[in-house]
Amino acid sequence: MVDEPTAAGETGETIESQIATETPEETPEETPGEETPTEETPGEEKKPGEEKKPEETPEPTIKDLAERLDKSEKRVGYLTRKMGRPGVTEERKPIAEKPTEEKFQTNAEFVEALTDWKVDKRESENAEARETQEVKNKEDDFFSVIDAGPEKYSDFVEVARKPAKDGGPIINPAMLEAMTEAENPVDIAYWLGQNVGESRRIANMTPLAAAREIGRLEIKLAGNSTLLPQKTKTTTTTPINPLTGKTVPQEKIEDMKMDDFVASRNKRDGVE
Structure with missing residues (x-):
């Protein structure tokens, strides 16, 4: 009977040891701390929004707009002179409608769109002028030929x-x-x-x-005779070489006797 408490103590220790061993297994379940970075991700999503602040963009002055437009026009002129006459005429895209200020949220966006539109318009006009000049040059060359x-x-x-x-x-x-x-x-x-x-x-x-x-x-x-003078073809026949050798003089039919005439015909026709 004395051994029973000891057994009970052992069982108690085993239970406590089981509890002690089970508690560390529960610690991984307490890893929500590892999820904290995911919880902080919403804070990271705010950064792109914080970077894009239209109100921080400085409004361009009239002087800035004039300088930008002048630079764009000079660039178009330089490219036009550099390209010269194109060898192949490219199909041009139609020019979009001129942008209006009410379609843009900020004045900067409107100014940028208006500048791009003016550049596209100038490029289209220059391309059309080049094509017109190219056609005129071809016409001049053609009319000089005819x-x-x-x-x-x-x-x-x-x-x-x-x-x-x-x-x-x-x-x-x-x-x-x-x-x-x-x-x-x-x-x-x-x-x-x-x-x-x-x-x-x-x-x-x-x-x-x-x-x-x-x-x-x-x-x-x-080869059309109605438009072009048609050349007349001249055909030359090869002359027949005369027969050579001794020939027997033929007696005229009117001078032949009847028997000689019949014999001559039979000989010609191969009749004996």
Whole structure:
């Protein structure tokens, strides 16, 4: 009986030891302290908002705006002179509407948008001017090539060089370039003046397709007798070499006797 308390004490110790051993296992559950950084993240989200404060942006003065616009215009002029005439005409985007102040929250945003719009407008105007000058140069080159048109066709000016607005042919830059490189630009221009509908059809093609069509027209008109003088072909026959050797003189039929005539015919026909 004396051993029972000791056993009970042992069991008590074991229970206490179990409790003691269980309590450290509960300490990891008390790791909410590790979650504290996540709890502090909302504070971190406030930093970007704190950095963007429109009211801290200084309002530009009239002098600042004028200097910014002047620098932008000078940059456009420099790029225009540096690029010169472009080799390929690029499609321009339409210019957006001029920005108005009521569509912006701050005056700085409005000024920036207005400056960008003016720069885009100036670039578009310069590009249009370059394209116009390029077309004019191609027209000058083409018309210098077809100066001999009136010498060949008396109504060349009225037909080929009639303005498109007055019912004349439509010739775009791609057609002008292809016709200038052709061997018979005068005939092509005259034909297009006579066939205004075809000139409009070709003008609506892509530059590559229009150049091909002008090439086909060049070949077609090269053999057209109505536009070009057609060369007459002279055929020479090879002379027949005369037979050589001794020939038997033939007796005239009217001098032959009947028997000789029949014998001659039978010999010719192979009849014995």
